[in-house]
Amino acid sequence: MKLAENLIMYRKSKKLTQADIAQRIGVDVRAYQRYEYGERYPQLPLLIALANLYGISIDELVGHEVEGNEDS
Numbered sequence: 001m002k003l004a005e006n007l008i009m010y011r012k013s014k015k016l017t018q019a020d021i022a023q024r025i026g027v028d029v030r031a032y033q034r035y036e037y038g039e040r041y042p043q044l045p046l047l048i049a050l051a052n053l054y055g056i057s058i059d060e061l062v063g064h065e066v067e068g069n070e071d072s
């Protein structure tokens with residue numbers, strides 16, 4: 001579950017608590033915990049808020065690796 005793992009990793013890298021993140025993106029702590037536990041997935045506006053908070057793309061946040069174009 002790459003998203004859940006990434007949420008934990010990025011939160012810990014910023015030394016923030018689940019409550020800190022929940023407050024910053026405008027959800028209650030239990031809702032945010034469900035994202036980290038992989039029980040629920042955030043809607044697009046929350047994914048955008050989380051990516052902005054960490055200064056990364058949504059692709060990076062969800063663990064999506066984009067394959068490069070190979071125009072040979």
